[in-house]
Amino acid sequence: MVPTVNDDAQSASARTFRQLGDLLYASDDYETTYTVVCHAATTLITGCDRASLMLRRGEEWTTPAATDEIAAAVDRYERVSGSGPCVDAIEEEVPQxxxxxxxxxxxxxxxxxxxxxxxxIRGMLGFRIAHHGRKVAALNLFSDRPGGFTDEGVNQAAILAAFTSVALQASAEHHQVITLREGLASNREIGKAIGLLMAYHRISDDAAFEILRTTSNQLNSKLATVAGQVVAGHRNQVST
Structure with missing residues (x-):
């Protein structure tokens, strides 16, 4: 069977989604991720010529990413007027x-x-994107042709918005786990260092912690880093 143009387009879209997913799950730089999502929209969504992503955190509204200055300018117009596809998608929680x-x-x-x-710009779409914490976002999509967004394009936009929401949530949870593991590892090092200082100087745990804290301040270094140096120094003494 000879592949059709439509088959080729679907294959290209699938590759783009896979690449986008890899980036969203792996990246800890959300601004870069937002930019990639905007540019992916112009590839994945029929009729989309430019895109922006508006973010609301509490009462603060920002546009961390846009494909070009025209898309960014529309977001500024929306924030000033208090209405538009992005603002309304966030406020009303339905596609615009x-x-x-x-x-x-x-x-x-x-x-x-x-x-x-x-x-x-002659056509606009706005889709809400769920985010972690108190953040919520919306994807603003623009066409330079009247009626450029067909039903197919609207469906593609809905899929991209849903995909991005799920991936961002998973990415946030992934990085929270990493942060927790790093915190636990740091606490273990601090606990080991306190125990070593208590045994070596025959002092209380509070006094040992105060030594670590004071040294950390004097060296302008993190407490966990100083603790790691204490533990490493003890290991070197034992091995020699």
Whole structure:
């Protein structure tokens, strides 16, 4: 069977999703991840010419990533006006669709007029992305063609938003586990160092901890680092 153009497109999309997943699960740099998601949108979503990602943490709104200045500018317009596909997707928790800004029944009349007059954007979509902690985000998608977002593109956007939400949550949990393990390892080293100092100087655990704390401050070094040096020094003495 000879592969069709559609088969090739699906294969390319599958590869892009795999690459995106690898990055989302492995990266601890969320700003880089946001940027990759925005650029992936222009590859994975039919009709998408540019994209941005808006983030809300508490009452603070930011745009940590955008494919270009036009997409970033739309987010600024949204934050000033308090409405638009990204803002409404976050606030209302449902997808926001305006595939043709020329449609008089399309939402956000002031924003639509501004974009039609000052940008090449002719269609917009907004999809909420769940994030960890108090953060919540939305993916803003833009087409430079009226009606450029078909039902196929809307479905692709929904899949990308859901995929990104799941991957970001998994990535956050993964890094929380790593942080916890590192914390436990540090605490074990500190405990060992306190025990060694207590035995060597015949002092209480509070006094041993105070020695570690004072040394840490004097050396401008982390407590766990000083503890590790104490333990390593003891090992060297024992082995010689």
């Amino acid at each position: 669709l305006a595939p043709d800004l020329h449609d008089p029944d399309a939402p956000w009349p002031e924003l639509r007029s501004l974009l039609l007059a000052e940008t090449p």
